[in-house]
Structures are given as C-alpha cells and as structure tokens.
Amino acid sequence: xxxxxxxxxxxxxxxxxxxxxxxxxxxxxxxxxxxxxxxxxxxxxxxxxxxxxxxxxxxxxxxxxxxxxxxxxxxxxxxxxxxxxxxxxxxxxxxxxxxxxxxxxxxxxxxxxxxxxxxxxxxxxxxxxxxxxxxxxxxxxxxxxxxxxxxxxxxxxxxxxxxxxxxxxxxxxxxxxxxxxxxxxxxxxxxxxxxxxxxxxxxxxxxxxxxxxxxxxxxxxxxxxxxxxxxxxxxxxxxxxxxxxxxxxxxxxxxxxxxxxxxxxxxxxxxxxxxxxxxxxxxxxxxxxxxxxxxxxxxxxxxxxxxxxxxxxxxxxxxxxxxxxxxxxxxxxxxxxxxxxxxxxxxxxxxxxxxxxxxxxxxxxxxxxxxxxxxxxxxxxxxxxxx
Numbered sequence: 001x002x003x004x005x006x007x008x009x010x011x012x013x014x015x016x017x018x019x020x021x022x023x024x025x026x027x028x029x030x031x032x033x034x035x036x037x038x039x040x041x042x043x044x045x046x047x048x049x050x051x052x053x054x055x056x057x058x059x060x061x062x063x064x065x066x067x068x069x070x071x072x073x074x075x076x077x078x079x080x081x082x083x084x085x086x087x088x089x090x091x092x093x094x095x096x097x098x099x100x101x102x103x104x105x106x107x108x109x110x111x112x113x114x115x116x117x118x119x120x121x122x123x124x125x126x127x128x129x130x131x132x133x134x135x136x137x138x139x140x141x142x143x144x145x146x147x148x149x150x151x152x153x154x155x156x157x158x159x160x161x162x163x164x165x166x167x168x169x170x171x172x173x174x175x176x177x178x179x180x181x182x183x184x185x186x187x188x189x190x191x192x193x194x195x196x197x198x199x200x201x202x203x204x205x206x207x208x209x210x211x212x213x214x215x216x217x218x219x220x221x222x223x224x225x226x227x228x229x230x231x232x233x234x235x236x237x238x239x240x241x242x243x244x245x246x247x248x249x250x251x252x253x254x255x256x257x258x259x260x261x262x263x264x265x266x267x268x269x270x271x272x273x274x275x276x277x278x279x280x281x282x283x284x285x286x287x288x289x290x291x292x293x294x295x296x297x298x299x300x301x302x303x304x305x306x307x308x309x310x311x312x313x314x315x316x317x318x319x320x321x322x323x324x325x326x327x328x329x330x331x332x333x334x335x336x337x338x339x340x341x342x343x344x345x346x347x348x349x350x351x352x353x354x355x356x357x358x359x360x361x362x363x364x365x366x367x368x369x370x371x372x373x374x375x376x377x378x379x380x381x382x383x384x385x386x387x
Contacts, residue, residue, distance in 0.1 A: 001102040005228035005235035006385070008037025008221035011347045014335030015185040017215035022058055022116040023070040025217035029340075030071045030112060033219035037231045041073055045106035047080040048096045050089030050113035051339040054082075056128035058116050067112070086132035087288065089113060090342025091372030091381030094220070098241050098383075101222050113340035114217035125213050129338070132375035134249035146210060146289065148250055148376045150202035153291035156257045157204065159306065162294065164204055166309030168195035170290035171208050171332055173318050178329025180360040185214055185335035195290075209290040214335035218343035220350065234354045239275075240384035242268030248378045257306075261380035262299040262371065269369075269382040270301075277301035280384070281365040282352045283323060284345035286373040287330040293317075296371055297325060300382070319360060327352060327360045342372035342381060353387045 010032025012025045020028075026049070034041070051063045060066060068080035085092040090113030097111035117125055130139045133148060156162045172192055178184035190208055198207040221231075228235035244264035247253055254260055270276065277300060285300070287293035294308035302323055303311045311317060317325035328334045328348040331341055349368035351357045368385045 002104055003225035004098050004101045004222055004238045005225045006220050006238065006346065006350050007223045007228050007232040007235050008033045008039070009347045009350045010036060011183055011218040011344055012216050013183045014214050014216035014337060016118045018118065022054065022060070022114055023066070025116065025215065026067050026112060026114040027070050029217040029219040030110065033110065033221050037221040039108060039221065039231060041076055043108050044073060044078050044110060045108050046100055047073065047078055047110045047112065048083050048093040049080065050083050050093035050342060052084060052086055052089045052115060053128045053131065056124070057120055085379045086374035087286070087338045088342060088372045088374030088379045088381050089339040090218070090344070091370070091383070092243070092342070092379070094342055094346055094383060095241050095243055095381055097222050098238055101224060107224060107227065109222045110219055111222060111343060112217065112219035113343035115337035115339040116215050117213045117337060118215050122213065137249045137251065144202065145376065146202040146205050149289040149291055150205045151250065152256050152295065153204055156291060156294070159257060160309070162309035164196055165192050166313045167204070167209060167290040167294065168192040169312050170287060170293045171195045173312070174287060174326050174330040174332040177319060177327050177360055178333035180358060181329050181334055184329040184333055185212060186329070186333045205289055205291070211288045211331040211336040214337040216335055216337035216340045216344070218340045218347050220343060220346050234387065236350045236353050237386050238383055239386050240269035240273030240382070242266060242272070242382045244268065244380050246377050248375065250376060257295065259295055259299050259373065259377035259380060261377050262296060262373065262382070265380040265382040266300045269384050273384040275367065275384070279367055280323065280369045281367050282327060282349065282362045283325050283369040283371065284328060284330070284348050285325055285371040287326055287332050288336060288373070290332070292373070293325065293330065300369070300371060319362070324362050327357065327362060342370070345370035345372060346383065349385050353385060
C-alpha cells in the first residue's frame, strides 16, 4: 500500500444557510480545496462524496453525478461516488478515498461531504435522522436519537458517577472553541448553568447538550505522499485509517456505555499508524451529544473507561489541556451537517497540523485524530494524521 497525504482542504461556513443550495456549498468547498492544492480538474482521478439523506432533505438522489456536474467535473467524466453511512458518511468518504490512493488505483482523489438540512421542517429533519437508527425496533416505538443517547448517559452516570455538570462542560468547552473558528455555526459562550437550564429534551440531555441541524460542505484532496510535495508546502500524511461496525439497535449491544465500533476502529487505526493514544496532540471526535464526547475519549483510549467526565471537568480536553478535543467547536458548536462532518474533522486537523488554526491553534501539534460515528454507533471511522 502507498502512503497517502492531504494536499488541499476547503470548508464552507456551517449553519442555517438559507442563501445557498447543496450545489452551491459543495462547489464552494471543492473550489477551495482544489485551489489550496493548486491542481486542475484534469488531474482529478476520482471523487467520493459523503451525503446521508439528500433524498429526504432536498428530494434529490443520484448525488454523486450531481456533485460532479455542479463541480464542473462531468465534462471530464471523472467518476463520482456518493457514500452513505448516516452521520459517518463523510468519514467513510475519506476512507474510500484513502483506499483508492493507497491501492494505487488512483493518484489524486477528492473526498468531500455535504448536507443541506434546513430546507425541511424540524420534524421532517428529525425523521430523516431517525432512519440512522433501527427503524423497526427503535423508531417505531418512539425512540429518537436524543432518547438513545440519553439511555447511554443515564447508565454512564449510574455506573461511573458522571454528572450533569461534567456533560455540560463538554458544551461549555466546545462553544468556547467555536468562538475562535470563523466557519462555526455558533459564536457564543455558554455556561454550565445555561446548559442545565436549557429545555430538557430526553433526561438527562438538554437542548444545549445536543448538536444542531446544519448546512455545510467540506472537501479534502488526497495524493500519494511521494507526489504530495509537488502540490503542498505542508502535506498532511494519513498514517492510520480504521473502520468498524456494530449492531444498529442499542438493545443488542454488549455494553451501552461503550461504542464497540469506536473501540475497534480506533485500535485498527492506531495499529496501522504504529502509535499509541498518548501520542495524539489534538483530536476531533463525534460529539453529537455531550455524552458522546465523553464516551469517545474513553473508547479511543485517551482516558480510562468511566473517567471521561472527570477528565473533561479537569480541563484535559480544553485548549491548553494535555489533549485538546474538538478545537473546531465539534458537532456541538461548529455544527453538524451530517454528510460533511467527517470531512470537516479532517479539515480541522489539517489546519492544526499545518499551524493555520489561528486563535484555536494547538502549540506544536504533530499528530491529530478524527473520529466519526454513524447513528448511535453502528458505524465508526477513525483516521490518524501527522505532518
């Protein structure tokens, strides 16, 4: 297998983008990434696009061809593939691009992600997202994603003593980080009291424990590392890529306080990279709910199981801590356009390792990790990056 590097990145503003369409956003992100890599359309061998539910959100399927068309690549007949893994669609698009370049089948490949979620009612959006759970055994009985993650949170609190305030601190931290990120959906500080006083969604999760409905797109350009210096002054090498699956429904899981797909994807990525969790300098993890970040830092091996809440409370995952997590603001505050999230995570890590993250820059960041989850943990992707 060949070594792979990121040679270009681009990302739109995340948020309620009433002024733009899905086509506009993916074209914007793609143009930025191609410009960053200083390549032309003629040099692109393939395109992989993460998109969870264009059919529900904008009543458009055949997303792969649509993206190639609006990006101006259809005239070159560049193969374009739509990739779906619920909220991990972007991470899976990145992995497919990695495999295409690593295998030698392609040289220059774009991995992108896009979702336009705000053109439908909140009820329709919630129902579309619920399709990432087990429709027959969970959704038909009234379970929503806040309810599913609330069950995980309840058991984690009972078993390990995790508190409301510790979960709220995840939101406090990520909103603070987002204030330094120009593409973030929310540029506002929140307090623990703000989180705990916000309306209850599914006990113990409040509105400010939950990621928002968002629009946005992101793209990265990959090339073999041996070619990367032709296009980028600071190429970012992808040294580990792991993917794993688990049961779709929670009732079949081994342990509700552990996402086994994250555990196995993380182990695969760390083994391929030849490093240990303690060597990671900065991480973007899937914080669709505040409890999800706590579970992620445990399942990835950054802290022991049950210690994620305490580690967050003590500042380990904040800027200035020993392992800053979600410097972009995470899904919670940067936004969560589901198909784009996994690519945005790679975009953020690339900026950090290039030293281009501005006021949220992690000092001397050399190794970064991105962790993307589909649904309640049925799919997980982990990628590890280095300068």
